[in-house]
Amino acid sequence: MKTLIVIDMQTDFIDGALGTKEAVKIVPNVVKKIKAYVKNGDRVIFTQDTHKKNYMKTREGKYLPVPHCIKGEKGWEIPEKIRNAADADALVICKPAFGYNGWKNVLKGESDSVELIGLCTDICVVSNALSIKNLFPERDVKVDCACCAGVTPASHDAALLTMKMCQIDLLHEGKEPWRKA
Ligand SMILES: [Zn+2]
Numbered sequence: 001m002k003t004l005i006v007i008d009m010q011t012d013f014i015d016g017a018l019g020t021k022e023a024v025k026i027v028p029n030v031v032k033k034i035k036a037y038v039k040n041g042d043r044v045i046f047t048q049d050t051h052k053k054n055y056m057k058t059r060e061g062k063y064l065p066v067p068h069c070i071k072g073e074k075g076w077e078i079p080e081k082i083r084n085a086a087d088a089d090a091l092v093i094c095k096p097a098f099g100y101n102g103w104k105n106v107l108k109g110e111s112d113s114v115e116l117i118g119l120c121t122d123i124c125v126v127s128n129a130l131s132i133k134n135l136f137p138e139r140d141v142k143v144d145c146a147c148c149a150g151v152t153p154a155s156h157d158a159a160l161l162t163m164k165m166c167q168i169d170l171l172h173e174g175k176e177p178w179r180k181a
Pocket residue numbers: 049050051060068069
């Protein structure tokens with residue numbers, strides 16, 4: 001079985017508090033990718049960046065003073081067209097930090113590939129891709145560039161280069177839908 005991890009495809013990162021035009025443009029690719037995994041009987045996992053109302057008092061809030069992904073608010077939600085592309089019983093992980101400490105358990109026993117897509121390439125996608133690569137050095141870990149966007153195109157590219165150097169396979173490199181003017 002293959003596993004697709006859809007990182008933080010939440011309203012605040014698409015077109016909400018921290019949205020970007022690049023993030024908006026990857027949505028159709030993300031939906032298509034999720035549907036392809038479902039059709040093949042493979043596994044889809046979502047993550048959600050999850051903060052409390054005290055966000056501005058947290059360390060992340062000091063570096064990034066823009067409240068976002070407050071649990072229960074609209075910006076925290078995964079838009080229906082994305083969430084509903086997967087089965088209702090797909091695992092959804094609420095994570096309070098960029099990465100997630102539970103991958104060892106969640107992915108154990110899965111012998112095939114792990115593919116990551118979503119937002120933002122340069123923060124949460126790279127954090128989780130490197131964690132998983134380190135936990136499972138013999139597993140095929142890949143990132144689909146055409147289903148990712150960064151805080152900026154330049155930091156997206158920098159994160160992809162870092163992942164490539166760490167032997168994470170990049171799919172559709174240079175084919176990001178937002179690269180065309
Ligand atoms: Zn956050």
